[in-house]
Amino acid sequence: MLAQNSPAALKEKILAQKNAASLEQTKALRATLVAVDKRLAELEKLVVSAYEDKVKGVMPEALCVQLMNRYEDERRSKLEQRTQLTAQLEATQEDEQATDEWLAVIRDYAQLEELDRPTLLRLVKRIEVGEKYEIAGETHRDVKIYYNFVGYVGL
Structure with missing residues (x-):
């Protein structure tokens, strides 16, 4: 029985079946999340810089307000995207945890x-x-x- 002899291989098969590109998707989600976090930090610096330029008189107030509005719109968009990415990553982790739980249950019944x-x-x-x-x-x-936990497993 695959659950008893090779639980890691069975877990990989189940996760792959649940989402064919699960590993690649997780990597892409994490990479996108890193890029979003980086851009959020850049936006924070840009806001500070624009404000300092306005206070120094280097930038007209109208331009500063326009830039601040644009930065704020992008920041809101990035924060929303970050929330969605985090939720997707959590869902992926929940799939892995559910698979681990299922494997533990199945091992209990290997000699049934x-x-x-x-x-x-x-089980079903x-x-x-x-x-x-x-x-x-x-x-x-x-x-x-x-x-239960993993859905259909075509072995």
């Missing part, structure tokens, strides 16, 4: 010989049974098991 109702309810969210079809004279039916 008979499936009883409490065990089934703990739902079971989908497809229509009957025939292949080479044999009757077949697709069965998909959706597990």
